Amino acid sequence: MNAVNQSSALAREAGVGAIAVDAVSIALGQGADRFEAVQKLNLDIPSGQFVCLLGPSGCGKSTLLGAIAGHIRATQGSVTLDGEPIKGPHPDRGLVFQHHTLFPWKKIIDNVAFGLKMKGVGKAERRRRALELVKLVGLGGFENRYPAQLSGGMQQRVEIARVLINHPRVLLMDEPFGALDALTRNMMQELLLDVWEKIRTTVVFVTHDIDEALFLADRVIVMTHRPGRLLADIPIDFPRPRHRELLTAPEFVAIKRQCLHLLHGEHAQFKQPDPLERLSPLGPSLITETQIHLSQ
Numbered sequence: 001m002n003a004v005n006q007s008s009a010l011a012r013e014a015g016v017g018a019i020a021v022d023a024v025s026i027a028l029g030q031g032a033d034r035f036e037a038v039q040k041l042n043l044d045i046p047s048g049q050f051v052c053l054l055g056p057s058g059c060g061k062s063t064l065l066g067a068i069a070g071h072i073r074a075t076q077g078s079v080t081l082d083g084e085p086i087k088g089p090h091p092d093r094g095l096v097f098q099h100h101t102l103f104p105w106k107k108i109i110d111n112v113a114f115g116l117k118m119k120g121v122g123k124a125e126r127r128r129r130a131l132e133l134v135k136l137v138g139l140g141g142f143e144n145r146y147p148a149q150l151s152g153g154m155q156q157r158v159e160i161a162r163v164l165i166n167h168p169r170v171l172l173m174d175e176p177f178g179a180l181d182a183l184t185r186n187m188m189q190e191l192l193l194d195v196w197e198k199i200r201t202t203v204v205f206v207t208h209d210i211d212e213a214l215f216l217a218d219r220v221i222v223m224t225h226r227p228g229r230l231l232a233d234i235p236i237d238f239p240r241p242r243h244r245e246l247l248t249a250p251e252f253v254a255i256k257r258q259c260l261h262l263l264h265g266e267h268a269q270f271k272q273p274d275p276l277e278r279l280s281p282l283g284p285s286l287i288t289e290t291q292i293h294l295s296q
């Protein structure tokens with residue numbers, strides 16, 4: 001059985017990757033600046049579901065993703081994966097950001113194989129499995145290049161392969177295509193769906209882009225403005241595989257309009273300027289107090 005099939009068997013047969021967010025509140029900041037970024041949020045994600053989190057900037061999407069990743073602690077409530085409380089980061093929960101985290105000095109194949117190297121897998125085996133994933137993300141023939149020799153979209157493909165090699169139970173993606181041009185972004189969405197059809201791991205995907213959310217997801221969660229709460233839970237039942245024509249289908253446009261209303265209503269209610277920096281799912285520790293101070 002190859003690496004991809006092993007992974008899909010893992011996800012399907014064992015039914016792993018179920019996330020339960022139970023009455024979670026997350027407070028950030030210190031002293032008088034302390035505030036709730038996420039408030040009493042409940043969200044059950046079954047194994048293998050593709051969920052998009054949609055919401056206005058600053059509503060706590062990255063914070064919530066960070067809590068599922070294990071980089072940020074819930075102040076109240078619990079986050080569990082397959083019934084086990086999430087206590088910290090683990091390769092079981094692969095995280096992909098807007099900007100890749102590849103080692104610039106390592107070839108693509110070695111970047112992808114790195115997770116296996118950490119697990120002590122032998123060189124020949126890890127190269128074999130890495131090559132399968134490189135091919136899965138459409139980069140066969142580029143395995144001996146360095147990250148700087150690839151386009152932004154190709155780098156993000158490597159990033160996805162780098163995370164998938166760990167057979168994650170969940171794939172957490174924070175605006176992973178946000179820095180790409182529109183055409184590349186569309187191609188990446190199709191590639192991701194193609195990969196996901198084969199792997200079927202649970203995906204939690206954060207985006208600002210309604211089209212992206214509706215095109216990708218089984219279910220779209222719309223969050224309120226800060227403190228982030230659940231505003232709407234919308235099932236997206238369009239058949240798969242999905243093609244771009246879907247974006248102009250009347251059913252698609254109808255749900256898009258519904259999402260626009262929800263988000264527009266949220267913006268209309270929001271009067272206060274947002275004084276703080278955007279958060280990475282790695283948690284607030286990456287943002288220095290100086291940066292927070294400067295942006296106020």
Ligand SMILES: Nc1ncnc2c1ncn2[C@@H]1O[C@H](COP(=O)(O)OP(=O)(O)OP(=O)(O)O)[C@@H](O)[C@H]1O
Pocket residue numbers: 028029037055056057058059060061062063064208226274275276277278279280283284285287292
């Ligand atoms: N280091 C920090 N300390 C305290 N609060 C922070 C910190 N970083 C971000 N915040 C605030 O926490 C709230 C939630 O931020 P978060 O980054 O989770 O929102 P988001 O929905 O991901 O926004 P965006 O769509 O802009 O990425 C925001 O109001 C933000 O200003």
Ligand SMILES: [Mg+2]
Pocket residue numbers: 061062063174278279
């Ligand atoms: Mg964010």
